[in-house]
Amino acid sequence: MRIDLFEMERMQALYWHRVEYDLSESGVLPLTIRDLLGETQDPEDFVRTKLGYPLSEGSEVTRERIAQWYPGAGAENVTVVNGGSEANHLTLWALLEPGDRFAFMVPNYMQGWGLGRHYVGSTDVFRLKLREGRWILDREELERAVTGQTKVVMVCNPNNPTGHVLTEQEMSAIVDAARKVGAWLVADEIYRGAELDADEASPTFWGRYDKVVITSGLSKAFGMPGLRVGWTVAPREAIEDIWIRHDYTTLSPSMVSDNLAAIAMEPARREWILGRTRGITRAHWPLLDGWLRSHDGLFTYARPVAGAITYAEYDLPVGSRELIDRIREEQSVLLVPGDMFGLGKGIRFGFGFDIEHTMKGLARVDEVLRRMG
Ligand SMILES: Cc1ncc(COP(=O)(O)O)c(C=O)c1O
Numbered sequence: 001m002r003i004d005l006f007e008m009e010r011m012q013a014l015y016w017h018r019v020e021y022d023l024s025e026s027g028v029l030p031l032t033i034r035d036l037l038g039e040t041q042d043p044e045d046f047v048r049t050k051l052g053y054p055l056s057e058g059s060e061v062t063r064e065r066i067a068q069w070y071p072g073a074g075a076e077n078v079t080v081v082n083g084g085s086e087a088n089h090l091t092l093w094a095l096l097e098p099g100d101r102f103a104f105m106v107p108n109y110m111q112g113w114g115l116g117r118h119y120v121g122s123t124d125v126f127r128l129k130l131r132e133g134r135w136i137l138d139r140e141e142l143e144r145a146v147t148g149q150t151k152v153v154m155v156c157n158p159n160n161p162t163g164h165v166l167t168e169q170e171m172s173a174i175v176d177a178a179r180k181v182g183a184w185l186v187a188d189e190i191y192r193g194a195e196l197d198a199d200e201a202s203p204t205f206w207g208r209y210d211k212v213v214i215t216s217g218l219s220k221a222f223g224m225p226g227l228r229v230g231w232t233v234a235p236r237e238a239i240e241d242i243w244i245r246h247d248y249t250t251l252s253p254s255m256v257s258d259n260l261a262a263i264a265m266e267p268a269r270r271e272w273i274l275g276r277t278r279g280i281t282r283a284h285w286p287l288l289d290g291w292l293r294s295h296d297g298l299f300t301y302a303r304p305v306a307g308a309i310t311y312a313e314y315d316l317p318v319g320s321r322e323l324i325d326r327i328r329e330e331q332s333v334l335l336v337p338g339d340m341f342g343l344g345k346g347i348r349f350g351f352g353f354d355i356e357h358t359m360k361g362l363a364r365v366d367e368v369l370r371r372m373g
Contacts, residue, residue: 003118006111008340020332021361026160026309028194028223028280028352031273036224036263038272046259054258056251057243058231062258065265070206070214070233079239080231080253080261081246084190085111087215087230090249092152094241095184095213096120100151103142103177107311107341108156109188116154124150125342128164130313134302135164139173146177153178158191158202161311161341161348163304165195165202175209184211184238190230191307193221193274196281201274202306206233213238218264220307222273223352229253229261277352281308284351284358291362292349295369308352311338313345316372320345323368331364 016022037043057063058080066080067073081087092115096102102116104123116123126141146153155174158165166174178185187205195202201221205212217230232242246252253261263269285304292299292312301312316323320337324347327333338346351358 001118004114006114008110008336015328015334019328019334021364022334023350023358023361024334024336025350025353027220027225028277028308030226031223036260041263049256049259051255054252054255058253059258059262062262065262066231068267070204072207073233076236077233077239078231079243080258082228082230082250082253084215084217084219084230087217087232088112088188089115090242090245091186091213091215091232092119093245094238095152101147101149103145103150103153105155107161107343109160110342112154128159128162130300130302135162137170142173142177146181146183148181150181150183152184152186154186156188158306160191161309163307163310165305179209184213185209186213186215189214189216190220194277194281194308195306196285196304210235218261221277222264223277227257227260229257280352284355287355287359288349288351309348309350311346311348327365327368330368333361333364
């Protein structure tokens with residue numbers, strides 16, 4: 001079966017390690033195993049981990065602790081997999097069948113878009129739009145995209161690439177649209193917990209409707225992409241369907257990942273990790289904001305609500321791919337073009353890593369912009 005190239009992932013795979021300034025990352029400075037263990041865990045316990053197979057769904061303790069982050073969920077609602085990307089893939093594989101329709105929020109991490117086209121041939125898009133400094137859900141498009149044939153409605157909240165968090169009214173509109181036609185609602189919440197202003201994680205879709213699947217993991221808000229831990233939280237019938245497929249892909253998480261995930265999701269440790277992430281996003285954002293503002297109205301953007309990313313539309317007579325290629329080729333800076341999120345003239349900027357280095361990269365971007373201006 002045909003599958004489209006996942007363009008952003010391929011671009012990052014090709015270039016992130018070859019450029020001097022990688023500003024294409026969407027996470028935060030990764031934790032070390034030492035940071036994660038903290039003062040109370042004996043590193044020897046970790047070193048003595050027996051590298052056998054863990055339980056296929058993830059250990060009971062890991063699943064229980066993940067479930068605690070989703071009010072009303074229990075360990076039986078959780079399965080642990082290899083990254084948020086495997087969680088998304090197994091979920092859409094389990095839920096979509098030929099002839100179904102798939103409604104997909106854009107902009108988004110475009111894995112769902114590509115998988116939708118793979119499994120059912122097309123995706124029905126509804127959008128967030130940037131209006132007067134805010135991202136807003138286009139409810140008319142939502143109404144049009146979700147029809148009687150829709151089997152799955154998929155959103156990313158907090159959103160990649162905009163950092164938008166859906167308002168209560170927007171969440172309700174999406175739940176109502178799915179409920180009206182009996183569709184599954186799949187919410188990729190991998191940036192939940194990385195809020196810039198709030199001290200609490202943004203609300204989850206879990207518990208708002210009986211056909212909700214949450215996909216998430218430790219790669220973004222938790223700063224541990226190298227651990228490759230993801231999960232789905234779902235009604236047991238959906239977990240069974242996902243598990244069947246997991247047996248055909250990677251069988252289980254790794255023993256090391258499962259053990260470390262249990263530590264990360266212990267409630268006090270979890271809040272410490274998310275506090276660290278929020279500290280990073282809060283300290284870094286004003287610098288990127290200052291840089292964007294210093295361009296005399298060239299960029300239109302909204303302050304991100306969560307996540308170490310923002311998306312800025314620009315007013316220049318050049319397409320986003322061409323601009324991003326130029327910036328990479330001439331200045332060795334990697335950014336992500338709007339095209340790769342289903343948008344047009346815009347750029348996603350990551351600000352969760354070394355901010356001084358990031359600012360130097362942005363000074364290089366200025367060189368390109370100056371020559372174009
Ligand atoms: C919204 C979203 N979901 C999933 C993923 C993939 O996560 P992982 O690295 O845990 O597979 C990403 C990575 O950028 C993402 O932005």
